[in-house]
Amino acid sequence: MDVQRKRQVRLFVALGAALLLATGLIYTSFNASSEARQPSELTDAVPGKSYEMFGKVVKGSIEKTEDGIKFQVRDRDGGGEALPVTYSGVVPDPFREGREIVLTGTVENGVFVGERDTLVTKCPSKFSEKKNQ
Amino acid sequence: MTVVWFVLMLVAVGAFVSYPFWGRKSGSRAEDPEIAALEAAREAKYREIRDAEIDRESGKLSEDDFRELEAELKRDAVAILDRLEALRGKES
C-alpha cells in the first residue's frame, strides 16, 4: 500500500474505534444509570428499580437501627409526603436533620431502602470546599 | 477619602502605563519573527541530532540508520544556518 492509502486506512480505523467507543458509552450509560427523583416523584416507583433519591432530611426523624439508621426525607422545598428511608453503611460527617441528601436505592413496600455506602450529604453553606461520601 | 485614593491610583497607573509615550528610556526591541522562528528551528534540529545520538547509544538505532539520519539532520541544520546568515546579512 502506498503511503496515502495507509493513512486513509489508519484514519478509518481510528474513526471506527471512536464510533465503537461512543456507542458503547451511550448504550451502557443509559442502562447503568439511576433516575434522580425526589420523594414526591417516587410514589409511582417501580419496585426493585434503582433510583437516586434526593431531598431534605425531616427534622427529628433520625433513629438508629440494628445495622444502620432510618430517617425520613421530604422534597427539597419541604412539600409533599415524608418518605421513610432505611440505610446501612457509611454515614457522612455532615449528615443531620434539615440537610439535603442524595441516596441511591430501591423502593420496597413504601420504604426507600438505601444501597450500602451510597449516602451523600450536601454541605449547607453557600460555598465551601467539602467532600463526603 | 476613598475617592482621593481612587483618583491617585488612576493617575499612578495612567502614568506608569503611558510611560513609553513620554519617557526617555527606549522600550523593547522586537526581534524579527522570521529570525526567531529560524532560531527555534535550529535549536530543535540540534535537539533532534542529540536525540538520535542517544538513540544510537541505547541501541535503538543501528549504525547505518543512525548515519543516514544524522546526515539528513545535519543537512537540514546547515540549510537553517544558511538562511539565518542570509537574513542577518540583510539586516546589517
Place this chain on the structure above:
Amino acid sequence: MIGTRGDRRWVDASRRSVYAFCALMVLSVVIIEHAFLTDDFGFEVVASHSSIETPNFYKFTAMWSSQQGSLLLWAFILGIVASVSLAATRHKLRDLVPWATAVMMGVAVFFTGLMLVGGGVNPFATLDVVPVDGSGLNPLLQHPSMIIHPPMLYIGYVSLTVPFAFAIGALISRRVDAAWVKSTRGFALIAWTFLSIGIILGSRWSYTELGWGGYWAWDPVENASIMPWLITTAYIHSIMVQEKRGMLKVWNVSLIVASFSLALLGTFLVRSGVLQSIHAFGDSTVGPYFLSLIGVVVAGSTWLIVSRLDILRSERRIDSLASREAVFLINNLLLIALCAIVFWGTFFPLISELFTGTRSTLAGPWFDRYTTPVAVVLVLFTGIGPMLSWRRISWAGAKRVFTLPLIAAGIALVLLLIFTDAAESFWALAVFTLAAFTVVALLQETWRAAAARRRGVGGSVPGSIWAVAVRNRRRYGGYTVHLGLVIVLVGIAASSSFETKRDVVLRPGESARVQDYKVTYVKPTATRNDQALIFGAWLGVDRRGEPFARLHPTRQYHQVTDGRPRGIATYFDGEATSEVGLKAGIRSDFWTSVEPSTKDIQRQAKVADARFAAYMRQVVQPAVRKNPALIGPMSEKLAEIQGLATDKIIGVYEEAGHDVPVTIRVIVSPMVTWIWIGAIIAILGALFAAWPSRTRRRPA
C-alpha cells in the same frame, strides 16, 4: 493590538498595563487578607468565613474558601502569570504577543467584572451592621491539605491561560510555528505540576480526614480537575512532536483550547448548582456567566482554528507506526478517550435530561468500569513511548529494546500467579504485569544511556546516570514522571481490587477479626477543646498474635457558630468531623474510624441546657436587670459553670458503666502508600524536567 502594526510603544504600554493589573490585584489581596487577619467583620466575606476564634493561619487561608475570595485569587494568579509571561517575551514574538496580551486581559476583565457586577460576589462588599463575631471557617476546612488544595488547583488552571492566549495570538497573527509553543512550555509544565499537586492533595485529604476511607469518588468536582489534567498531559507530549518534527499543529492548538476550556469548566462546576455533587452549592449567580465565557472561548477558538487550517497543515507525515510520533499520537487519542469517558459520565445527568426528560446519574462503578481499560493501556504506553525512537525503529533495534522488558513482564506475571492471588482481579493483574514491563523499560533506557557515557567518558555508575540525566532534563524528568505515575496506578489497582472493608459493632473489651488482624475496642475517650467535643475509641490491633498498632479514631462535634445561643446540646447541631485512626505501611494500610453513640450524652446535655436556661431566666436575668454592673462577672462565672457541666457530662461517656456499643469501620487496603509515593516521584520528575538547564551542547 495597534502595536502589531509596528509601533512598539503601544506594545510596551500594553505590557505595562498588565504589570499594573498585577499590582492592583496584589493590593486587593493584601487589603482583603488584612481584613481577615484583623477580624474586620465589616467586610461581608470576613464575617461569613472567619471568626475571632479561628486560628490565624486559617484566617489567612479563609479568603479562598469563599466564592468572592476565590475569584479574587484567580484574578491575582492571572495577574502574576500574565506579567511573568510578558516579561519573558518582551523582546520576542512581536506579532503575536499583543494578541496574547489581549486574550489574557480579556479573561482578567471577565473575572474582575464578575466580582464587581456578578451579584453577591464582591469581595469588598461591606455589611451595614457589623457583627461582633463572624460565622467561622467550616471545621472540615481547617486542615493543612484542604487549605493548600484550592490554590494549587487554581495555579494549575490559571497557568493554562498563558499557552492558550499565546496559541490564540499565534493563530490570529498566522505565526503558527514552534516559537509560541517554546515560550509557553514552561507554563504548561507548571500547570500540569500544580494540577497534579492539587489533585493528589485532595485525594489524600479525603483518605485521611473523611470517614469513608476512600481517595476518589468520581464526584463531579473531582472529575472537573482531572479532565484538564488529562488534556494537559496530552498537550505536553504533543508539543514535543511539533517542536521536533513540525507535526500535530492542529492537535496542539486544539488541545490547549480544550485544556483551558476544561479548566474554566472546572472552576465553574465547583460553584454552580448544575450537578448534584457534594461540592456543589445552591444555585449561585455566577454560573451563567461562566458558561457564556466557556461558550465564547470554544466557539471563537474553533472558528480561528478552522480558518487557519491551511497554515496549520504539517510539513511532514508520520513515517511509520513504530515511531515515537505515532505513539504520541495514539497517546493523545487514549488520553482524550479517557477524558471523554469522564466528561460523559460527569455530565450525564444533564445529557439524559436533555434527551429523555428525566435526570439520571451514573455512579462510581460505571466510571471505574470504563476508565480502567484505557488507563491500563496507558500504563503500557508510558513504557513504549520512551523505548521508541523518532521517525522509525528498525526491527533489530526493536528486538534490542523490547526483549528485556517483555521477559520481565512475563516473569512478573508468572510470579504473581504463583505466589499471590492477584489473578482474582483481571485488571489488577494486567496493571501489575504491564507495570513490570514499563518499569524495566524505563530503567533499561536510563542504564544504557549511562553505560554509553561511561564507555566514552568514564565515571561511576551513579555519576554517569546523573550526568546523563542533567544533560537531558526533559527526557529523564519525563521518565521519572512516567515511573511515578506507573507506581500510582499500581497502588490504585492494588488498593481498589484487594481491599477489605468491614463495619463492626463492639462494646468496650470486645474484639473482631479482619483478615489476619484482631481489633479490640479497648476503651472510650471523651475530651473537648475550645471549639468541639471529641469522642473516640482506643483500639488495640494485633496481627497474627503480635501487637501491631494502637489507634485512636475520634469524632469531633463542633460548636454552632451562627450567632445562636450556645448550650451544651448545640455541639451536636454543629458540624461533625472525623479523625481517622490510621497505620500506614508500605505493604498495606490499616484504616479505622469510629461512630460514637452519643444518644445518652445528648439527652443529658439537653437536660442540663434546660436547667441552665431556667436558671438564667429565674435568677440571673432579674439580678442583672437590677444591677447591670453584674453582667461581666456573671458571664464569666456562667461560662465557667457551663464548662464544668460540659466536662461532667462528657465524662459519662468514659465511665465504666457506660457499656454502649459503637460502630467501628475497618479498612485494610494494600499498597495505598504507593499512591502517595508515586505521586511525589512524578511531581519531582516534573520539576526536574522544568528546571532550566545550564549547559547547551552544540554538536560540531
